[in-house]
Amino acid sequence: HLLPLLIQTHIMWPPYTYHHLLAFLLTFLSYVLLHSSRKTFSNVKVSISAQWTPSALQQNGSTSSLSPGETWEENKLFADVGEATLFLGALDSIFLFSYAMGLYISGVIGDRFNLRYVLSFGLCGSAVTEFVFGTLTEWLHFYNMYFYCILWVINGLLQSTVWPCVVAIMGNWFGKSGRGFIFGLWSACASVGNILGAFLASSVLKYGYEYAFLVTSVVQFAGGVVVFFGLLTSPKEIGLRSVTRDSDSQRPLMSDDEDELCDDYSIQQRDEEPEPQPKAIGFLQAFCLPGVIPYSLAYACLKLVNYSFFFWLPFYLSNNFGWKEVEADRLSVWYDVGGIVGGTVQGLISDVLGKRAPVLAISLLLAMGALVGYSHSPNNQLVNGALLAATGFLIGGPSNIISSAISADLGRQEALQNSQEALATVTGIVDGTGSIGAAGGQYLVSLIESKLGWMCVFYFFIIMVG
Numbered sequence: 001h002l003l004p005l006l007i008q009t010h011i012m013w014p015p016y017t018y019h020h021l022l023a024f025l026l027t028f029l030s031y032v033l034l035h036s037s038r039k040t041f042s043n044v045k046v047s048i049s050a051q052w053t054p055s056a057l058q059q060n061g062s063t064s065s066l067s068p069g070e071t072w073e074e075n076k077l078f079a080d081v082g083e084a085t086l087f088l089g090a091l092d093s094i095f096l097f098s099y100a101m102g103l104y105i106s107g108v109i110g111d112r113f114n115l116r117y118v119l120s121f122g123l124c125g126s127a128v129t130e131f132v133f134g135t136l137t138e139w140l141h142f143y144n145m146y147f148y149c150i151l152w153v154i155n156g157l158l159q160s161t162v163w164p165c166v167v168a169i170m171g172n173w174f175g176k177s178g179r180g181f182i183f184g185l186w187s188a189c190a191s192v193g194n195i196l197g198a199f200l201a202s203s204v205l206k207y208g209y210e211y212a213f214l215v216t217s218v219v220q221f222a223g224g225v226v227v228f229f230g231l232l233t234s235p236k237e238i239g240l241r242s243v244t245r246d247s248d249s250q251r252p253l254m255s256d257d258e259d260e261l262c263d264d265y266s267i268q269q270r271d272e273e274p275e276p277q278p279k280a281i282g283f284l285q286a287f288c289l290p291g292v293i294p295y296s297l298a299y300a301c302l303k304l305v306n307y308s309f310f311f312w313l314p315f316y317l318s319n320n321f322g323w324k325e326v327e328a329d330r331l332s333v334w335y336d337v338g339g340i341v342g343g344t345v346q347g348l349i350s351d352v353l354g355k356r357a358p359v360l361a362i363s364l365l366l367a368m369g370a371l372v373g374y375s376h377s378p379n380n381q382l383v384n385g386a387l388l389a390a391t392g393f394l395i396g397g398p399s400n401i402i403s404s405a406i407s408a409d410l411g412r413q414e415a416l417q418n419s420q421e422a423l424a425t426v427t428g429i430v431d432g433t434g435s436i437g438a439a440g441g442q443y444l445v446s447l448i449e450s451k452l453g454w455m456c457v458f459y460f461f462i463i464m465v466g
Contacts, residue, residue: 019232023173024182026231027166028189030123033223034162035193036200037130037216041091042311043201043329044134044209046318049084051209052077052143077143082450085315087145089446091152092311096439098153100432102160107428108283115165115233115424122161123224127217129155134213163403163431168424171408172234180356180405184347187400191336191343191392194310202329286425291410296430299402300437301464302364306399307438308445308461309335309392320454321379331385338389339396346397347405356406360398367394367465375458395465403431 078084110118133151137143166189174182200219201212232238286292313335317328346363350356370391377384407430411423441464448457 019235019238020173022230023169023232024186026227027169028186028192029223030119030162030166030227031189032193032196033216033220034123034126034159035190036197037127037213037220038159039194039197039310040130040134040201040212040216043198043314043325043332044205044212045085045088045315046325047205047209049078049081049088051138052084052087053079053081077145086446086450089443091148092307092442092446093439094149095152095156096307096435096442098156099160100156100435100439102157103164103428103432103435104283105428106161107164107286107425107432109161110164110168110424110428115169116228116231118161119165119169119231120224120228122158122165123227124221126155126158126162127221127224129158130213130220131217135210135217138208138210160428160432164424164428167404167407167427168411169231169233170404171411171423180347180349180351180401181344182347183405183408184343184345184350184397184401187343187347187404188340190400191339191396194336195333198314198329198333202326205326205329283425283429286411287429289410289426292426292429295402295406295410296433299399299430299434302395302399302402303434303438304441305461305464306339306395308441308457309395311442312445313388316454317384321384323381327381331381331388334385334388335392335396338392338394339400341389342393342395342397343400343404345393347401350401350405356401356409360401363394363398364465367391367398368462370394371458371462371465375455403427403434407431 078087106118106122129151133148133155137147170183170186197216200215201209204211204215313332314325314328317323317331318325321328323331342363346359350359353359370387374384374387374391377387407427408423410430411426444460445457448460
C-alpha cells in the first residue's frame with residue numbers, strides 16, 4: 001500500500017474532461033501512425049536490398065515482374081548487399097538530418113500558426129511521399145538513387161512538423177501535476193507505432209515490400225484527415241481556461257523545491273473579453289533557456305542509440321542469427337514493449353520524487369549493462385526477446401521522458417515569464433538536436449558494422465549511453 005500512498009501524497013491530480021481524453025487519444029494516434037509508416041522502412045530493408053542487388057532470389061517473395069538481377073542490370077544500383085546496406089544507412093542519415101533541420105523550423109511555425117493545420121499537413125504530406133517512395137516507384141519499376149534521396153529529404157521535413165505540434169497540444173491540455181506519468185504513458189505512442197508498423201509490414205510482406213508502404217501510408221493519410229476535423233488544440237477553443245498560479249505552473253520539475261500543484265479548469269464566459277494572445281518566443285531565446293542545451297545534447301546521444309535499434313534491429317536479427325525477415329520484424333517489437341513500460345513507470349517515479357534527472361541517470365547506468373548482455377545474446381528467440389525488453393525499458397524509457405515530459409517542463413518554466421508560446425519551439429530544439437545525433441549515428445552504424453562487425457557497434461552504443 002506504500003506506492004498508492006506516495007502517489008496521493010506527492011501528486012494532486014486535476015479534474016479531466018472528455019475533451020482532455022480526446023486530445024490525448026488523437027495526438028497519440030497521430031504519432032502512432034507516423035511511426036508505423038516510419039518503421040516500415042526499417043522492417044523491409046532486407047527485401048529492398050534484395051531488389052536493388054543482383055541476388056539469385058528475391059527474399060521477400062515479391063511478385064514483381066523484374067528479378068533483382070534484371071533490376072541491377074537495368075538500373076546499375078548496387079553490386080552487392082554490402083553496398084546496398086551502406087546506401088540504406090545513408091538514407092537513414094539523410095532522413096534524420098532533414099528531420100532535425102525541419103524540427104528547428106517546425107517548432108517555431110507551430111508556436112505561430114494553428115497547430116491543427118500544421119499537424120494535419122505533416123501527416124498527409126508524409127503519407128503521400130512514402131507512397132511514392134515505396135509503392136509507386138516499385139509499381140513503375142523506376143529505381144534511382146538521387147530520386148530516393150530527394151524523397152527522403154522531403155519526408156524528413158514533413159514528418160518534423162508532427163512531434164512539436166503534438167507535444168505542444170498535450171502541454172496546452174495537461175498541466176504539470178502528474179505530467180511525468182501522463183506524458184510517460186502518452187509518449188508510448190512511438191513504441192506503439194513501431195509495433196503496429198512491424199505487424200502491418202510483416203502481414204503483407206509476402207506480396208512485396210511495396211504493399212507494406214501502401215498499407216501504412218494509406219492509414220496515415222486517413223489519420224491526418226481525422227485529426228484535421230476532430231482535434232482541439234487548446235482548452236480555449238471550447239471556452240475552458242486553465243486557472244493556475246504562474247509561479248507553480250511554469251516552474252520546471254527539475255528544480256529542487258517543488259510546491260504542491262493543482263490544475264483547475266473553469267468555464268470561460270462567452271461574453272467575456274478574450275484574453276490577449278501570448279507572444280511567441282524567439283528561437284535563440286528558447287535555445288538559451290535553462291536546461292535546454294544540456295538536455296538537448298544528452299538526448300542527441302540517447303536518440304542515436306534508440307534510433308539505431310529502431311532502424312537496424314530487424315536487419316541485425318535477420319543477418320546475425322539467420323532468422324526469417326518476418327520473424328525478425330515481430331521479435332523486434334519487444335524493444336518497443338520495454339520502452340512503453342519504461343517510459344510510464346519511470347515517469348510515474350519521477351512524479352513521486354519530484355525530480356526526473358536521478359531517475360534517468362540510474363536507468364542509463366543500468367542500460368550499459370543491458371547492452372553488454374544483449375550483445376552476447378544466444379541464438380534463442382525467447383532469450384533474445386527478454387533481453388530486448390529489458391534494454392528497451394532502460395533506454396527507450398528515458399528517451400520517451402526527455403522528448404515529452406522534460407520538453408514540456410522546459411517549455412513551461414519560470415524563465416518564460418509572460419510568454420507561454422514556447423512549448424513547440426523548445427520541443428523542436430530538443431528533438432532536433434537529438435535527431436542530428438541520431439542522423440550521424442545511422443551512417444556510423446552501417447560503416448562500423450561493415451568494417452568491424454556488430455560487436456563494435458554495441459561498444460559504440462555503450463559509449464553513447466554512458
